[in-house]
Amino acid sequence: MGATNDQLAGFIFLIGLVGFGSAYWNKTAPEREAAESWRRDQLLRARKDQLEQEMRSWHHGSVKAWEDKQKYRPAPAGSPHVGGRSDRIDLRPVVLRSGQEIALPDAAQARQVLSSTVTDLVGVLSDEARRYTHLLGTLPGEGRERGEFRKSGGPLGWHEPESGSRLTSAAAELAQQILAWAGARRTLLEAFPPLGDALTAVKAAAFEIDWRLAHPGWDIAYRGAKQLPVLPGEQWLPLLTSLKGALSEAAVWLDTMPPFKPAGPLHPPRDARFTANVSPSAADERLTAFLLERTSRFAALATGRASAQPPDWDLGESLLDGFLTTEVARRFQRVTEGARNVADLSADATTADIRHRLHLAYLALSLNYLMEVSNQMPEYAERSGMGEPRPPVTINGNVGQVNIADTIRFIGANVAAIMARGDDRSAAAIDALTAAIQQEHALPEPQRADLLNGVADISDAAADPSDHRLRTRARNALAAITQAGAVLGATSPIAQAITDWQHVYTNMF
Numbered sequence: 001m002g003a004t005n006d007q008l009a010g011f012i013f014l015i016g017l018v019g020f021g022s023a024y025w026n027k028t029a030p031e032r033e034a035a036e037s038w039r040r041d042q043l044l045r046a047r048k049d050q051l052e053q054e055m056r057s058w059h060h061g062s063v064k065a066w067e068d069k070q071k072y073r074p075a076p077a078g079s080p081h082v083g084g085r086s087d088r089i090d091l092r093p094v095v096l097r098s099g100q101e102i103a104l105p106d107a108a109q110a111r112q113v114l115s116s117t118v119t120d121l122v123g124v125l126s127d128e129a130r131r132y133t134h135l136l137g138t139l140p141g142e143g144r145e146r147g148e149f150r151k152s153g154g155p156l157g158w159h160e161p162e163s164g165s166r167l168t169s170a171a172a173e174l175a176q177q178i179l180a181w182a183g184a185r186r187t188l189l190e191a192f193p194p195l196g197d198a199l200t201a202v203k204a205a206a207f208e209i210d211w212r213l214a215h216p217g218w219d220i221a222y223r224g225a226k227q228l229p230v231l232p233g234e235q236w237l238p239l240l241t242s243l244k245g246a247l248s249e250a251a252v253w254l255d256t257m258p259p260f261k262p263a264g265p266l267h268p269p270r271d272a273r274f275t276a277n278v279s280p281s282a283a284d285e286r287l288t289a290f291l292l293e294r295t296s297r298f299a300a301l302a303t304g305r306a307s308a309q310p311p312d313w314d315l316g317e318s319l320l321d322g323f324l325t326t327e328v329a330r331r332f333q334r335v336t337e338g339a340r341n342v343a344d345l346s347a348d349a350t351t352a353d354i355r356h357r358l359h360l361a362y363l364a365l366s367l368n369y370l371m372e373v374s375n376q377m378p379e380y381a382e383r384s385g386m387g388e389p390r391p392p393v394t395i396n397g398n399v400g401q402v403n404i405a406d407t408i409r410f411i412g413a414n415v416a417a418i419m420a421r422g423d424d425r426s427a428a429a430i431d432a433l434t435a436a437i438q439q440e441h442a443l444p445e446p447q448r449a450d451l452l453n454g455v456a457d458i459s460d461a462a463a464d465p466s467d468h469r470l471r472t473r474a475r476n477a478l479a480a481i482t483q484a485g486a487v488l489g490a491t492s493p494i495a496q497a498i499t500d501w502q503h504v505y506t507n508m509f
Helices: 002-055 107-137 169-189 200-214 236-255 280-302 327-335 339-344 352-375 377-383 404-420 424-439 445-463 468-488 493-508
Strands: 091-095 101-105 144-151 162-167 220-222
Touching: 091 280, 101 107, 101 280, 101 352, 107 169, 107 236, 107 352, 144 236, 162 169, 162 236, 169 200, 169 236, 200 236, 280 352, 280 377, 280 445, 327 352, 339 352, 352 377, 404 424, 404 445, 424 445, 424 493, 445 468, 445 493, 468 493
Parallel strands: none
Antiparallel strands: 091 101, 144 162, 144 220
8 A cells, every 4th residue: 555655656746747847848948949040040141151152153144254246346348359250440531511521430330340249249248157157067066065053042042053054165256256247247238228138137146145145144143164154954055056047048048149230220300490599500510510520539549549538428419409309319319329328337347449349339320320410401490490501610720629710700791791781780789799708708618609609690680681581590599698698697798788789689680
């Protein structure tokens, strides 16, 4: 009985001890959990610190190394053979309406030079596309190699490394070269419609690779190989395949293009008219001066005695601005289509020889068109109701600089006739306007010559008031001179002469 009581007491004590221990354990649970959490945080912090140190050898985000494109710019397009089949443009003597002789380049030969030069240039670009296709196809390892990458996320900020692929350095460099080549050559081809789209797909495919090289994504990190990004799986393979296919198609497309054909012989319309404020005589003199200067310049350029400068690409289109009939300028633009684009190309877009051939061809075509316009000037003036323009004045000194002394002598002869008729007031008004234009220091010489030509028209009408066409030209000339005076200001000699003699000018016409 006593033993039983001792056992019971021991059991009760054990139960109490367990209860106390359980209560104590439960009471200290928060402290234990806090300690465990602290240990986990410490382990996580240590792992993060370790990973942060490790990630210093990894790269993510944009890649500056691929942002410098200038070093990949291709050499000027061309070869010693481009244009060599037909590079001769003969000169033939032509007499202007002023009686002066010029050497006009042959238009048919110019079109042939333009055609053969562009056609051969297209062949060179096709060969270049084919060469890049071959280089892509012979890259070791198909231009790719294995590499590790990490994706962002997870408690540590970055997941464990995974296997992916990257471009080899050779493949990346080649893709950059192709992108620069396609961009430069596409700009060149755009000068000759419809060739401009030949390399669009190549440029787009190369740009996609370039973009992925420079912007693989902020959620991917990689290391090694000069910061060439590693992408999951084989993501580089379709990009390289697309680029190779675009190059191959471009080469075939360029190969099958028919020979480049410039616009055929186009002639100025015969029924054109001037706008109301244009002096046919002034327009005629400007055109004559241009033809004299540019045919002489053409001969110097063609024989190598001079090198083309930027002003040489002015083919004379602005000389046609005075026509009310816009078809005159539109046909000129068709004849010289592509010239503006070639002029705007960078100096290293083509070899100097190709640029020289293209310039001579376009200049020859423009000169022939403008020569036809010059020959039809009398008809244009008659059709505009302004009578036949005066014969172009003599060109003295530097070719292209009109000697205004001839115009002043012409005005003086008319003034003498007006005075002989007894109309001293009209004669004095014309003399005053002539003197004012000569005295105006703010006028550029070309504009001074134009305004004096206008005074010549006024004097013509005053000398022969019965000719209504001369009166029409005189009114237009007076309006242009009045506008010039208004632009220069009320204190200018021209504006003052207009004001002082306005009542006389009004009664003249």
